[in-house]
Amino acid sequence: MPQPARVRFAPSPTGFLHIGGARTALYNFLLARQTGGQFLLRIEDTDQKRLVPGALENLLASLRWLGLQWDEGPELGGPNAPYLQSQRKEIYRAHADELIARGSAYPCFCTPARLTELRTRQQQRKEPPRYDGLCRRLTPAEAEARRLAGEPHVVRFKMPHEGATSAVDVLRGEITVQNKDLDDSILLKTDGWALYHLAAMVDDHLMEITHVIRSSEWLPSLPLHAMIHRAFGWDEPLWCHLSVFLKPSGKGKMSKREGAELMKEGHSVFVHDLRELGYTPEGVVNWIALMGASFDERQDVFSLQELVERFSLDHLTPAPAAVNFSKADHFNGVHLRRLAPEELARRMRPFFEKAGLAAEEDLLGRIAPLVQERMVTLEDGVEMAGFFFREQVIPAGSDLVGKGMTPQASADAVHAASEILARHPDLADPALEVELRALAERLGLKPGQLFGILRAAVTGQTVSPPLFGSMAIIGRAKVLARLAAAESTLRAM
Numbered sequence: 500m501p502q503p504a505r506v507r508f509a510p511s512p513t514g515f516l517h518i519g520g521a522r523t524a525l526y527n528f529l530l531a532r533q534t535g536g537q538f539l540l541r542i543e544d545t546d547q548k549r550l551v552p553g554a555l556e557n558l559l560a561s562l563r564w565l566g567l568q569w570d571e572g573p574e575l576g577g578p579n580a581p582y583l584q585s586q587r588k589e590i591y592r593a594h595a596d597e598l599i600a601r602g603s604a605y606p607c608f609c610t611p612a613r614l615t616e617l618r619t620r621q622q623q624r625k626e627p628p629r630y631d632g633l634c635r636r637l638t639p640a641e642a643e644a645r646r647l648a649g650e651p652h653v654v655r656f657k658m659p660h661e662g663a664t665s666a667v668d669v670l671r672g673e674i675t676v677q678n679k680d681l682d683d684s685i686l687l688k689t690d691g692w693a694l695y696h697l698a699a700m701v702d703d704h705l706m707e708i709t710h711v712i713r714s715s716e717w718l719p720s721l722p723l724h725a726m727i728h729r730a731f732g733w734d735e736p737l738w739c740h741l742s743v744f745l746k747p748s749g750k751g752k753m754s755k756r757e758g759a760e761l762m763k764e765g766h767s768v769f770v771h772d773l774r775e776l777g778y779t780p781e782g783v784v785n786w787i788a789l790m791g792a793s794f795d796e797r798q799d800v801f802s803l804q805e806l807v808e809r810f811s812l813d814h815l816t817p818a819p820a821a822v823n824f825s826k827a828d829h830f831n832g833v834h835l836r837r838l839a840p841e842e843l844a845r846r847m848r849p850f851f852e853k854a855g856l857a858a859e860e861d862l863l864g865r866i867a868p869l870v871q872e873r874m875v876t877l878e879d880g881v882e883m884a885g886f887f888f889r890e891q892v893i894p895a896g897s898d899l900v901g902k903g904m905t906p907q908a909s910a911d912a913v914h915a916a917s918e919i920l921a922r923h924p925d926l927a928d929p930a931l932e933v934e935l936r937a938l939a940e941r942l943g944l945k946p947g948q949l950f951g952i953l954r955a956a957v958t959g960q961t962v963s964p965p966l967f968g969s970m971a972i973i974g975r976a977k978v979l980a981r982l983a984a985a986e987s988t989l990r991a992m
């Protein structure tokens with residue numbers, strides 16, 4: 500048995516949960532569940548300027564909707580509370596002090612004006628922007644005196660000038676950088692708030708995180724992060740940077756702007772949008788799980804539980820994955836078909852309500868099997884089966900005219916069919932279809948011609964769930980009323 504993993508998802512509430520974040524959360528969750536460990540949720544909200552209203556609530560709701568319930572974190576608490584970094588300011592400050600005491604960090608008093616000037620000069624000389632180490636050369640006594648006098652300062656990491664730093668990424672192997680190529684990064688800002696580099700490393704240590712599974716945007720910072728752990732004398736977690744998402748075209752990284760464009764086409768990279776568009780958590784989880792990992796060569800449809808059973812870091816790949824919405828549709832359809840009719844009905848209901856249709860769950864449960872085979876999203880249910888709940892339907896006149904027939908002949912066919920239907924108290928009677936087929940023959944029509952007219956008249960659509968099953972559910976009175984309306988439309992043509 501592998502060691503129980505303690506892992507975390509650590510989003511910043513600077514935006515709503517998108518599929519990139521959701522996938523990071525998912526892989527962390529899977530590893531925790533697979534190994535009998537814990538999945539923590541930590542909110543990295545120290546950059547108050549970038550907070551987006553509603554983002555935190557959205558992250559929590561979206562994770563829960565996907566089924567990724569955390570074991571420790573906001574709303575639950577846990578042994579390492581608080582789980583909001585904004586409530587941990589003092590912890591980071593104390594750790595910054597410790598690094599200074601250990602000689603691995605130093606206060607830097609340089610003003611923004613000096614730093615801007617420094618950068619401009621470096622740009623002119625085509626040098627990489629880098630802090631020049633002015634305050635690094637202060638004696639500890641000088642620095643301490645200026646600190647005590649209250650002079651504004653940041654705290655910087657004292658990157659060694661010589662040597663190289665290596666760190667291992669689980670998916671990519673050893674990564675080595677020359678220390679002279681690294682900057683003295685800021686750990687603590689003038690206002691006393693820690694930056695990600697310090698806050699996340701401190702928390703990962705204090706929260707006893709065993710694996711840091713995160714977005715590959717942090718790969719360039721890996722050497723610094725490893726160094727910070729080492730400077731404190733801590734053991735490092737295992738590092739795992741996930742693959743990037745590419746635009747559907749495969750060209751270039753997925754960005755927020757693309758996201759907005761996608762919504763216009765009925766797609767989205769945001770979890771709450773997908774939910775509103777009628778995707779299911781099962782479909783979304785299956786879809787994103789496979790973007791960056793392969794679980795089984797012979798199979799690609801998995802429930803969350805099946806993913807838990809199969810998950811391993813070995814299945815992850817660093818290769819970029821293009822976001823493919825037809826796959827989202829595919830997996831969603833597959834998972835919709837796996838639902839029991841009552842469950843499908845329960846999930847479709849809000850979509851009918853949104854469309855202004857009062858759909859009782861019982862009735863929806865009987866309709867579910869008729870539409871389940873062809874649905875891609877829950878929203879499709881409304882389009883396919885809305886006619887069951889409407890008082891009347893208004894078919895296009897041209898749809899009421901049978902193929903190759905005149906409106907008059909079509910009206911006569913509707914009339915004759917109505918007479919047959921009127922004699923059947925129960926439209927589920929199998930004899931009904933036999934009689935209508937006989938009618939078609941008597942009128943010299945193909946069954947498809949007659950049924951096409953009836954379908955348009957009864958459902959208002961040219962494509963619908965099976966005609967006889969649908970008529971049985973709509974009920975005789977409503978069916979006859981719709982046929983009468985269709986007949987008069989045809990007679991007036």
Ligand code: GLU
Nearest residue numbers: 509510511543699713714
């Ligand atoms: N707050 C960071 C982000 O949202 C977290 C990265 C991490 O997982 O460590 O990108």
